[in-house]
Amino acid sequence: MRELTIHLDQKSRTPMYEQxxxxxxxxxxxxxxxxxxxxxxxxALSQYxxxxxxxxxxxxxxxxxxxxxxxxxxxxxxxxxIEGLYHLSGDRAPVKHRTEQEKPQYLYDFSPSGIDLxxxxxxxxxxxxxxxxxxxxxxxxxxxxxxxxxELRDTIxxxxxxxxxxxxxxxxxxxxxxxDYLLLLLSTVLGPRxxxxxxxxxxxxARRIFxxxxxxxxxxxxxxxxxxxxxxxxxxxxxxxxxxSHQFPLGLVMPIKRRLExxxxxEEAPERYIIEDDYDSEFRYKGKPIPALQGSDKEGKxxxxxxxxxxxxxxxxxxxxxxxxRLMSRWESSLSRFSSTVSRIDQTILNRFIKEGYxxxxxxxxxxxxxRKHDILLSGLRSMAPILRxxxxxxxxxxxxxxxxxMTETEAIERAGKEGVRVYPLSACYQEQKRIxxxxxxxxxxxxxxxxxxxxxxxxxxxxxxx
Amino acid sequence: MRELTIHLDQKSRTPMYEQxxxxxxxxxxxxxxxxxxxxxxxxALSQYxxxxxxxxxxxxxxxxxxxxxxxxxxxxxxxxxIEGLYHLSGDRAPVKHRTEQEKPQYLYDFSPSGIDLxxxxxxxxxxxxxxxxxxxxxxxxxxxxxxxxxELRDTIxxxxxxxxxxxxxxxxxxxxxxxDYLLLLLSTVLGPRxxxxxxxxxxxxARRIFxxxxxxxxxxxxxxxxxxxxxxxxxxxxxxxxxxSHQFPLGLVMPIKRRLExxxxxEEAPERYIIEDDYDSEFRYKGKPIPALQGSDKEGKxxxxxxxxxxxxxxxxxxxxxxxxRLMSRWESSLSRFSSTVSRIDQTILNRFIKEGYxxxxxxxxxxxxxRKHDILLSGLRSMAPILRxxxxxxxxxxxxxxxxxMTETEAIERAGKEGVRVYPLSACYQEQKRIxxxxxxxxxxxxxxxxxxxxxxxxxxxxxxx
Numbered sequence: 046m047r048e049l050t051i052h053l054d055q056k057s058r059t060p061m062y063e064q065x066x067x068x069x070x071x072x073x074x075x076x077x078x079x080x081x082x083x084x085x086x087x088x089a090l091s092q093y094x095x096x097x098x099x100x101x102x103x104x105x106x107x108x109x110x111x112x113x114x115x116x117x118x119x120x121x122x123x124x125x126x127i128e129g130l131y132h133l134s135g136d137r138a139p140v141k142h143r144t145e146q147e148k149p150q151y152l153y154d155f156s157p158s159g160i161d162l163x164x165x166x167x168x169x170x171x172x173x174x175x176x177x178x179x180x181x182x183x184x185x186x187x188x189x190x191x192x193x194x195x196e197l198r199d200t201i202x203x204x205x206x207x208x209x210x211x212x213x214x215x216x217x218x219x220x221x222x223x224x225d226y227l228l229l230l231l232s233t234v235l236g237p238r239x240x241x242x243x244x245x246x247x248x249x250x251a252r253r254i255f256x257x258x259x260x261x262x263x264x265x266x267x268x269x270x271x272x273x274x275x276x277x278x279x280x281x282x283x284x285x286x287x288x289x290s291h292q293f294p295l296g297l298v299m300p301i302k303r304r305l306e307x308x309x310x311x312e313e314a315p316e317r318y319i320i321e322d323d324y325d326s327e328f329r330y331k332g333k334p335i336p337a338l339q340g341s342d343k344e345g346k347x348x349x350x351x352x353x354x355x356x357x358x359x360x361x362x363x364x365x366x367x368x369x370x371r372l373m374s375r376w377e378s379s380l381s382r383f384s385s386t387v388s389r390i391d392q393t394i395l396n397r398f399i400k401e402g403y404x405x406x407x408x409x410x411x412x413x414x415x416x417r418k419h420d421i422l423l424s425g426l427r428s429m430a431p432i433l434r435x436x437x438x439x440x441x442x443x444x445x446x447x448x449x450x451x452m453t454e455t456e457a458i459e460r461a462g463k464e465g466v467r468v469y470p471l472s473a474c475y476q477e478q479k480r481i482x483x484x485x486x487x488x489x490x491x492x493x494x495x496x497x498x499x500x501x502x503x504x505x506x507x508x509x510x511x512x
Numbered sequence: 513m514r515e516l517t518i519h520l521d522q523k524s525r526t527p528m529y530e531q532x533x534x535x536x537x538x539x540x541x542x543x544x545x546x547x548x549x550x551x552x553x554x555x556a557l558s559q560y561x562x563x564x565x566x567x568x569x570x571x572x573x574x575x576x577x578x579x580x581x582x583x584x585x586x587x588x589x590x591x592x593x594i595e596g597l598y599h600l601s602g603d604r605a606p607v608k609h610r611t612e613q614e615k616p617q618y619l620y621d622f623s624p625s626g627i628d629l630x631x632x633x634x635x636x637x638x639x640x641x642x643x644x645x646x647x648x649x650x651x652x653x654x655x656x657x658x659x660x661x662x663e664l665r666d667t668i669x670x671x672x673x674x675x676x677x678x679x680x681x682x683x684x685x686x687x688x689x690x691x692d693y694l695l696l697l698l699s700t701v702l703g704p705r706x707x708x709x710x711x712x713x714x715x716x717x718a719r720r721i722f723x724x725x726x727x728x729x730x731x732x733x734x735x736x737x738x739x740x741x742x743x744x745x746x747x748x749x750x751x752x753x754x755x756x757s758h759q760f761p762l763g764l765v766m767p768i769k770r771r772l773e774x775x776x777x778x779e780e781a782p783e784r785y786i787i788e789d790d791y792d793s794e795f796r797y798k799g800k801p802i803p804a805l806q807g808s809d810k811e812g813k814x815x816x817x818x819x820x821x822x823x824x825x826x827x828x829x830x831x832x833x834x835x836x837x838r839l840m841s842r843w844e845s846s847l848s849r850f851s852s853t854v855s856r857i858d859q860t861i862l863n864r865f866i867k868e869g870y871x872x873x874x875x876x877x878x879x880x881x882x883x884r885k886h887d888i889l890l891s892g893l894r895s896m897a898p899i900l901r902x903x904x905x906x907x908x909x910x911x912x913x914x915x916x917x918x919m920t921e922t923e924a925i926e927r928a929g930k931e932g933v934r935v936y937p938l939s940a941c942y943q944e945q946k947r948i949x950x951x952x953x954x955x956x957x958x959x960x961x962x963x964x965x966x967x968x969x970x971x972x973x974x975x976x977x978x979x
Contacts, residue, residue: 063800107799112737112767127769128776162650171645178638183629188826222689222829222853229696229850233724237704253849257700270579300579302594309595332574333530359655360855362689382720383696386689386853388827 051094061096062103069104073113073124084114084122152465153501157294157443157489164414165358166407173397177390189389191381193220193365197396201351201365204399209326210336211349213367219376222362222386224322224352225254230383231348231366232258234376235284235318242282244272246474248293251286251322260284264476267295270303277310285311285319290326290335294474294487296437296445304338311346318369320348327356327408330416331439345369353395356408363387363395415442418490418498425502429510442491445471447484448509454483457509461486464504518561528563529570536571540580540591551581551589619932620968624761624910624956631881632825633874640864644857656856658848660687660832664863668818668832671866676793677803678816680834686843689829689853691789691819692721697850698815698833699725701843702751702785709749711739713941715760718753718789727751731943734762737770744777752778752786757793757802761941761954763904763912771805778813785836787815794823794875797883798906812836820862823875830854830862882909885957885965892969896977909958912938914951915976921950924976928953931971 053064072078084090087105091098105122108114114122177185192198198215205211221227228251232239241255245264255262265276272287285307289299299307311317321338329335339347349367354360368376398404419438426435426446436445446468448457454470461468471485490498520531539545551572552560558568572589575581581589644652659665665682672678688694695718699706708722712731722729732743739754752774756766766774778784788805796802806816816834821827835843865871886905893902893913903912913935915924921937928935938952957965 066800103799110765110799111802112765112769112771125767125769128772162653165650165653167645171642174645175638175642178634178641183632186629186632186825186827188821222693223851225850226689226693226853229700233696233726237726250849257846257849259700259704298577298579300592302579302592304579305595332570332577333533335578354655358653360653360857362851362853362855379724382717382724383692384690384829386693386829388829388858390827391855391858 053094053096060100060103062100062107065094065096065100065104066107069108070111070113073108073127078124080124080126082124083120084124086121151462151467153493153497153504154467155443155469155488155490155501156467156492157469157487159489159492160355160359160442161411161414161491162358163494164407164410166403169403170394170398173394173401173403177393177397185389185393187389189385189392191383191385192216193218193385193387194389194392194396197392198365200396200399202367204404205337205349205351205367208334209323209351210340211367212340212342213349217367217370217373219366219368219373220385220387220392221364221366223354224251224350224364226386227350227364227366228254229258230376230380231320232260233380234368234372239284240280240282241284241286241320242272242277242280243286243476244292245476246294246471247286247476248288248322248324249474249476252476255286262476267292267297269297271297271299272303272307274303274306274310277307283314283317285317286322287319287338288322288324289338290323291329291437291440293324293441294437294443294445294471296440296443298335298440299338301341304341307338308342308344308346312344317346318348318372319346320350322350324350324352325355325441328412328415328442329440330412330419335440339367342369345371348372356411357395357398357404361391361395363391415491418493418495419444421495421498422488422490422502425499425506429506432509436485443487443489445485445487452484452509454486457486460508461505464508466501466504466508468505520561520563527570528567529574532561532563532567532571533574536575537578537580540575540594545591547591547593549591550587551591553588618929618934620960620964620971621934622910622936622955622957622968623934623959624936624954626956626959627822627826627909628878628881628958629825630961631874631877633870636870637861637865640861640868640870644860644864652856652860654856656852656859658850658852659683660685660852660854661856661859661863664859665832667863667866669834671871672804672816672818672834675801676790676818677807678834679807679809680816684834684837684840686833686835686840687852687854687859688831688833690821691718691817691831693853694817694831694833695721696725697843697847698787699727700847701835701839706751707747707749708751708753708787709739709744709747710753710943711759712943713761713938714753714943715755715789715791716941716943719943722753729943734759734764736764738764738766739770739774741770741773741777744774750781750784752784753789754786754805755789755791756805757790758796758904758907760791760908761904761910761912761938763907763910765802765907766805768808771808774805775809775811775813779811784813785815785839786813787817789817791817791819792822792908795879795882795909796907797879797886802907806834809836812838815839823878824862824865824871828858828862830858882958885960885962886911888962888965889955889957889969892966892973896973899976903952910954910956912952913955919951919976921953924953927975928972931975933968933971933975935972 051068053061087101091101112125115125116122195215198218201218202213202215240261243252243264244267252262263280263282265280266273271292277285289304307319311319323337326334339349352364423438432448432450434447434449438444454472458468469487471487472483518535520528554568558565579592582592583589662682665685668685669680669682707728710719710731711734719729730747730749732747733740738759744752756771774786778786790804793801806814819831890905899915899917901914901916903914905911921939925935925937936954938954939950
């Protein structure tokens with residue numbers, strides 16, 4: 046065989062054997078050492094290169110285990126017959142640099158989705174986190190129950206019963222990393238070819254998720270009570286997606302009569318279900334919270350979806366499904382092998398946050414904070430009574446303003462924008478191509494501070510009242 | 513209307529208005545107040561009950577917003593016409609108590625899936641967690657990039673290039689809460705009717721997940737190089753699931769020749785892909801780690817699946833997919849709306865753990881710890897050379913023991929069990945009904961401590977060598 050000219054760097058941080066291995070691998074990959082060619086005997090090579098025998102052995106072993114060379118008994122090492130090795134050239138793909146998000150061009154943004162994070166109890170969260178990591182050791186770092194830790198599910202079911210009138214056992218609860226994930230999981234429980242019926246207007250993010258899960262999604266109109274029952278009946282759908290305690294975006298509360306009609310619709314066929322998205326029912330500024338539809342469900346027809354992402358913080362990737370026993374046993378028989386998507390550490394922290402009363406305190410505090418912003422916004426808008434009417438107030442973190450002077454939503458948004466205030470088109474919550482008349486705008490007050498709400502409304506008055 | 517006999521408790525912690533609301537709701541639900549019946553005028557009722565007018569107002573408002581009563585202008589309040597109200601009786605579902613896990617009946621358990629958590633750097637993890645929660649405020653509690661935070665993806669791609677020879681940009685990485693979730697997500701990217709081909713034997717958990725995702729799963733045999741190419745070709749499948757750096761359970765390393773054959777198989781058709789599950793390649797006790805198959809992929813055919821659950825701790829619910837650009841753009845066009853399943857807090861902690869060098873130190877430490885256990889186990893088993901042969905050593909956290917004296921798997925497991933030692937049947941890793949001959953057992957050494965491995969092997973010697 047031809048002479049190998051190998052230069053090994055004694056001072057390099059890369060071990061000698063690795064340098065030798067790399068060198069020979071290159072030679073093989075670039076064909077300088079051809080298939081079937083015999084490699085120098087180990088002792089000979091170690092003498093030739095003046096390196097220890099073990100250096101050569103290690104290099105050869107590595108080349109053998111990666112399949113570049115093979116040993117033939119009593120013959121020595123040979124280069125393997127490998128097709129398409131030219132493949133293996135090429136360097137690391139260049140790393141594109143991250144694209145910066147564009148700056149907001151509005152002074153005041155009434156985003157309907159934002160929530161107030163200034164009031165998040167960082168101190169307490171930190172305290173609980175610290176002591177949780179101190180208390181527990183190994184156990185917390187193990188993989189937990191696929192449904193979620195029993196303690197957390199027990200706490201959630203207790204909370205849901207007290208606060209939302211939801212009637213379930215911990216066994217009916219599935220804890221998961223966010224609503225989108227749980228809807229993904231639910232889709233595999235329900236199986237393909239589901240026909241989801243949503244209200245129009247509705248929460249379009251949920252619709253996109255359903256579409257991406259391959260569901261057929263149709264929409265029906267709403268009246269003062271929410272989803273129109275006749276249209277639902279005619280839709281041919283088998284899953285009704287509703288937000289009975291506070292419909293998004295209209296802010297309607299579904300009255301008990303309609304709730305019971307919806308339940309009996311579902312009871313008419315075994316594969317009919319209702320998805321109750323209880324996204325922000327924690328926040329109500331008049332009277333007590335509206336109980337959940339699930340509490341009136343006696344036949345196991347309501348799939349209840351709740352989340353802590355809105356009531357605590359978006360980064361808390363913990364949501365939960367309350368499944369009717371029939372669906373839960375389906376999950377158990379097929380999907381129970383899916384490992385939990387929430388770490389036991391995070392589950393323990395949240396569980397303590399709730400059990401030790403911090404969650405309730407936090408909710409009360411937020412109710413106060415949102416309530417004040419709500420009142421400031423309302424009193425401001427009421428002074429524009431001649432040109433607009435308010436809908437969906439007293440709950441959640443957004444309201445609707447409907448113009449009674451014929452101003453279109455587009456015009457209202459443009460005028461507001463000129464004043465540096467961002468409001469959102471209601472029409473964007475409709476999935477139909479045919480645009481609705483569009484005389485209403487969405488205004489979320491979660492993110493803005495009280496003072497900003499005050500200032501923003503002043504600007505809106507200027508923008509909308511001036512003719 | 514008939515007299516209402518209402519007893520309100522001034523001393524109760526429940527507000528007066530709520531007591532009144534509850535009382536009237538009960539009356540309506542139980543039919544004592546019938547549909548269409550007129551409620552007492554507010555002022556009259558407040559005088560009659562000797563409560564403030566606002567108490568009555570609040571109670572009526574709540575009943576109105578929930579749809580139990582309605583106001584008729586200049587007429588007063590009437591009970592609504594509601595069908596099926598009898599529905600609404602019934603108390604909270606009884607809470608079944610959690611079922612205790614049964615105690616282990618083995619002294620020493622060579623579980624192939626367990627990992628060593630005694631050596632987890634709890635202190636450092638706690639330190640990073642604390643300072644992370646101190647440093648950042650609001651921002652960390654916001655929802656992050658659906659793909660995962662750019663910083664973490666950048667760190668991962670750097671690590672993968674250095675440690676695994678994986679060639680990707682941060683943009684090709686999807687961070688998610690665990691392998692199962694990522695396979696679920698992948699299934700929606702690939703779409704239905706995929707035909708997955710796995711080796712036999714293989715990692716059956718992955719197979720169950722594929723089946724639950726509705727995939728058609730077929731299996732092909734393995735030889736010394738791993739998946740048999742002819743059988744793969746005949747299988748009609750379009751997705752090959754392999755573990756080239758350390759096949760589970762056989763512990764085979766796929767040689768470069770077979771890797772290139774696999775890649776050219778995939779290149780023959782656009783819808784063909786290879787899923788490379790690189791589940792425990794961090795741990796190798798001889799030479800350097802075997803590079804990932806992905807590094808040899810020039811045509812975008814390899815879907816690389818990696819996780820931190822095994823290399824750090826199962827509770828760290830952070831895994832990642834490296835997608836070929838073609839699949840990633842599919843994800844971007846359809847699924848990019850799915851919110852991330854990993855909290856920004858956890859992503860930041862992990863990112864710092866890696867960037868500040870703790871991950872590498874941890875891996876080196878674990879390599880040492882697992883390596884020692886590995887050596888103790890091997891030297892013990894080698895003393896049984898006359899009756900068994902060892903396979904799949906020098907990597908991962910498990911090995912295979914094959915009996916050469918005709919002892920069956922079942923017999924070996926029974927004998928070991930009598931000595932309080934648990935070993936696992938290789939045949940359980942085959943998906944075919946027809947059992948294989950079964951003369952091999954799986955032995956994982958991740959969980960057991962060095963001393964226990966020593967003691968356990970002594971017992972196995974007693975169990976297996978005595979005739």
